[in-house]
Amino acid sequence: MGSLIYSMITSLDGYAIGPDGSSEFLDVDQEAHDFFAQQMTSFGTFLYGRRMYETMLFWETAHLDPDYPPFIADFARAWQAIDKVVYSRTLEDVASERTRIERSFEPEEVRAFVTASDLDVTIDGPELAAQAIRAGIVDEFQPIVGPVVAGGGTPFFPAGTTLALELLNEYRFASGGVWLRYRPTRT
Template sequence: MRKLIYAINLTIDGCFDHTKVIGDEAMLEYWTHVLREADLLVYGRITYQLMVPYWPDVAKNHSMAKAENDFADTFDSLDKVVFSRSLERAEDKKTRIVRTDLQDEILKLKQQEGRDILLGGVALPSQLIALGLVDEFLFVIHPVIAGEGKRLMEGIDLQERLQLRLVESKILKSGCVALRYLKQ
């Protein structure tokens, strides 16, 4: 069975706003490595529209530094599933929009052959965490205190506390710390 891995950048105070974190070469190299371990990305509409068409455009033009271009190429090569009731069409041919039941579709995806599934964003992952469908958590914590911003699990009630086990940690050159947790 494929693992569903929630992967996200956050500040020390738990903010998941992409404008509040550090975007440096070391972080992009780390995320490129993470992407290469998966073969499917799962997003909600908001996160999808933050990533596409930006990264596919970088992949086409190679208009950035090497780390950005490598990330863009890897991102662009992966299939994507977007859960949305309002997105009318996908920006690229590697994206499929899903409007059916979230839990049923994720269970189907996990049963398919393939490598890991990476999950990004905030609202959709919060729902999947509450449903108990996320197997692994990958947080890159940035040495920033944002003071404000959206946080994971806002408006979502967990039925019971979720216990995690740290299985890997890595300090990046920028001072960011990558933490990998398994659900117990």
């Protein structure tokens, strides 16, 4: 049985996207790419909203650019090997392999899919994740907190969210960021 994991790089003050639309809160260097690629070995599927999918499409061809260092190609290949589901009412076609479009996010269907999966499933993007958080189907939260204060934007957690969390693990990056792994406590 897989787990549904919500993970994104965030600012220190809790924003997944800054007021200018940026999400560059951490220097994603070789150490970070290697760490994230290792994390992806347990993932079977990425669940994306349209904007997150369009951001991540970079990885579909990044391995082809000879100017990038080898760790970029390694990460790209790891990303390409994972199935992707894009939730969008407007996206006509996908531009990556192993990808399908769903027109609506149905929490019960996602929960059944994750439960039936042998691998973990990630939900990426604060708007799509907000639907899963409100439905109570997220099994783990894995924010990567960067050493930046954004001052506003789109929060990692939707407004009004109240959760008690148990810290399961952490990893400190040399660049100043911290990966945190929490699970909601069930009472």
